[in-house]
Amino acid sequence: MNRRELIALGGSAALITVTGGASAGDWPSKPVTVISAYPPGGTSDIITRIVADLLTAQFGQQFVVENVAGAAGALAGGKLARSAPDGYTILVSGSAPIAANKVVQKNLAYDPQTDFAPITVVAESTALLTASTKAPAQTFPDLIAYAKANPGKVNIGNPGAGTKGHICAAMIGLQTGITLNHIPYKGSPPLMSDILGGHIDFALDAPSNYLPHLKDGKIKALAVTSAARQPELPTVPTVAEQGLPGFEATLWFGAVGPKGMPVEIVNAIQTSIKAWTETPEAQKKLASLGLVPVANTPEQMRGSIQREIDSVKALVEAGLVQPT
Amino acid sequence: MGTFDGILLGLSTATTFTNFAYCFIGVFLGTAVGVLPGLGPVATISMLLPFTFGLPADTALIMLAGIFYGSQYGGSTTAILMNLPGEASSVVTTLDGHQMARQGKAGRALAAAAIGSFFAGTVGTLFIAVSAPILAGLALTFGPAEYFSLIVLGLITSMVLTSGSLLTAFGMALLGVVLGMVGTDVNSGVARYTFGMPHLMDGLDFVVIATGIFGLGDVLANLDNERVRAASVAPVSTLFPTREDWKRMIGPIVRGTGVGVVLGVLPGAGVLLSSFSAYALEKKLSRHPEAFGKGAIEGVAGPEAANNAAAQTCFIPMLTLGLPGTATMALMIGGLIVQGVQPGPEILSQQPALFWGLIVSMWIGNLLLLFLNLPLVGLWAKLISVPYHFLFPLICVFTAIGAYSINNSVFDIFLMTMFGVLGYFFRKVGAEPAPLILALILGPMAEEYLRRTLLLSHGDASVFLTSPLSLGTLVIAALLVVSILSPRLRAVRDEGLQEAD
Structure with a gap:
């Protein structure tokens, strides 16, 4: 009703x-x-x-x-x-x-x-992995290396427990052998505010909200989870290209x-x-x-x-x- | 977009025929509910909220805002003419305003209130136009820890500013937090306090509860003392302040505006604190403090300016941080979310027409109110004499329709009725419902931010103290609690709030 x-x-x-x-x-x-x-x-x-x-x-x-x-x-x-x-x-x-x-x-x-x-x-x-400009890693391989050197230190936000952002992050964790702390948010807007403000280092979410801020350089895109690069984000490599061949979500x-x-x-x-x-x-x-x-x-x-x-x-x- | 471009955009939004018309309807209704004792802006906005869902977002917000600040004007009319605060924040106005009326200076008191309010409204809207974009830029520096601390400050402020014992206020806030927990937990999906009832799975609707406590509860309380209410209305003579009046009121208006602008932004404080503070300030600065309470025009102009300034600037945290400082602002957020607008730092870039349109409409609304309240004061005075037995059945019907139309659920009408009875009970035992309502909204937000902060810090609670913004906010909150526990300051608070009863 x-x-x-x-x-x-x-x-x-x-x-x-x-x-x-x-x-x-x-x-x-x-x-x-x-x-x-x-x-x-x-x-x-x-x-x-x-x-x-x-x-x-x-x-x-x-x-x-x-x-x-x-x-x-x-x-x-x-x-x-x-x-x-x-x-x-x-x-x-x-x-x-x-x-x-x-x-x-x-x-x-x-x-x-x-x-x-x-x-x-x-x-x-696709899902998009982004980093705040203050994050300790600004590329996907750096993120993996940082997480391996600092186990349990990496916070990654998602728009809610069980959302695809959460699942993709868990899949990346599984395949690279790193431990990630998954932080659930109430949807994308509050997660994006926190990553823009540098209160959380990484986010894995649907891309549309992040596109304008990527163009302004306020956040960094690390990877897309699809099998091929996206027409909207031609410079952002896929997860598969960066050491996890066959990865697709x-x-x-x-x-x-x-x-x-x-x-x-x-x-x-x-x-x-x-x-x-x-x-x-x-x-x-x-x-x-x-x-x-x-x-x-x-x-x-x-x-x-x-x-x-x-x-x-x-x-x-x-x-x-x-x-x- | 610069402030100047923004104001131009706002002008084009606010001056469309529809928006102008709804702005007028808003301030007209606001004045009416401000004048009518026992019907405040919270109840009115919660009753009318469902009717705005069909309007465009900017139009709806412009009208709802008009009701809110319009009631600040209307409230003073009843306070001056009848010694009855039409609205909580006009309580102080009764002290000197009604005394002036008894000395045959009702018109001059009304003019002082309206002119003070108009000046304050103008400065308040200008302040939003200049500071909101700055604050929206700063908003990104507010992380979960800072939000949590701000919410704590808001809750504590609302407890400290409530009449009656601090313990009662604390209990009411606690009850509000518990009521806010009813429903499905946002993080884990666990059902809490639902007793297996599917109606409670989605939580208690805030509008339903506000309508019950403030709408129906007020009706019951008013019916209780209906016979006592038949007070006389003081006659209104000239509306023009004398040269002497002008000289005496300019200072208080400017100072009151300053007090109101600053306190309005503080979450939890709202308009009530600003009018009390402005009154206390004027009394302190005056060379004739003994004249206060006996018809000093300073005691009308200062607080009236302050409450209207605060009524404008309390929109700032709501619009830029998405943080409601008062129950009215929480209703506005509810209204905006239904329209698909998420208040927060992004609102300026995503909804510039809505944001600037609201600001410009506020100034237009204040101008309308000046005319609505001064020349037409006779009309409002007549409205006061409408017998309550015509009014209360109407209010009951509107509360029921309002509660039903939120979810088209009959259960909500029962819930509203239950909270109406509870609201009456609260009044009877002298427990102010304001902290409960605010805690009902802020409690779940506080929980969400607390849990997120601790998740981000891996369970380390010291982040609340290591972030300077969060620490500063918590220190202010702690000072407030300490101040209220110190006997001397406590006496000041009790004296100030005693006058409110």
């Missing part, structure tokens, strides 16, 4: 909205809540807002973003799992609340594989609804997102954020979720990601 409809209906909607339970045929007959799992301004939230805007334009009904930030998206995931599966609440977010949290968080109040209905993976991107952003959401609504949303990603302006917009469109089917997304969970589970079992 959402906030803006009160205004939309002149403040008297309070009485009407309690009824709920609309059938799929006339959907959407009232505003739809799109939950964003992180605070405003981060990559995940930007994608949530893009999706909400495109669905609003497509269906002629308000899709209203609501930020439910905290616990690496687990608060948002819990809220979605408790929502009615009537198509009036969906979640658009990075993969943590949709997949990895299942194995990374011991106290997760829902199971993303059974409590959610996958809609589509909207887009994917991408992060993805997807849309899900509560379990039992009508198939017609799932398909309507998936088709709209897919059609939008094929437009030139969508591709330009996503590229400027360092993103590549995906728009796969609900079944394919189920596979993406499974693969993500399997890969993180391996890290948890190897003792590299501590479930909290």
